[in-house]
Amino acid sequence: MGKIRKLERTDTEVGPACNWDPDDGNLASAALHTFPKLTGVNGLYNSGSSFPYFERAGLVGGYPAVHSAQGFNGPQSGDCETTVAVSDHGIFGVYVTASQPSYAHYRDMCTVSDALVVAAIENLKRAGG
Known part of the structure; x- marks a missing residue:
């Protein structure tokens, strides 16, 4: 991502999030979202109704995952969120977005x-989480 211009913690309607924006506008921004109201894999798999793009992603990092995006062809248009269920009450996602088609x-x-x-x-495993 390069040098970070802004790091921000926010409370969203679905849960806490942290956002990282790079200094270089040609690079991607990232956000980590937590979803305390979703429960288990079924909650994860049924969470796609508010996304134009949503698909099951198999296992990511050894856990059930989904991909979602704000656009119908999101991952091909500069944005994607990977959300994983690491336990019945531990669901989080990482959203990335790039505004420049020149981004790799x-x-x-x-x-x-x-x-x-x-x-x-x-990182969570190393920290004992």
Whole structure:
């Protein structure tokens, strides 16, 4: 992502989130969302009604996952969120977005969100979470 211009913690209608925006507008922004109201894998799989793009993603980092996006062809248009159920009450997602088609992964943004979810899971495991 490069040098971070802004880090912000927010409380959204679905739960707490952290947002990272790069200094360089040609790079992707990322946000980590938690979903305390969703429960288990069924909650995860049934959460797609508010997204134009939504698909089951198999296992990411060893956990059931979905991909979602704000646009109908989201991952090919610069945005994707990978959301995983790590327990019955532990569901989180990483949303990435790039505004510039010149960004290296603009047309396959789910690869970026998948990689960040795996990194978050590894960090949680190292921290004992």
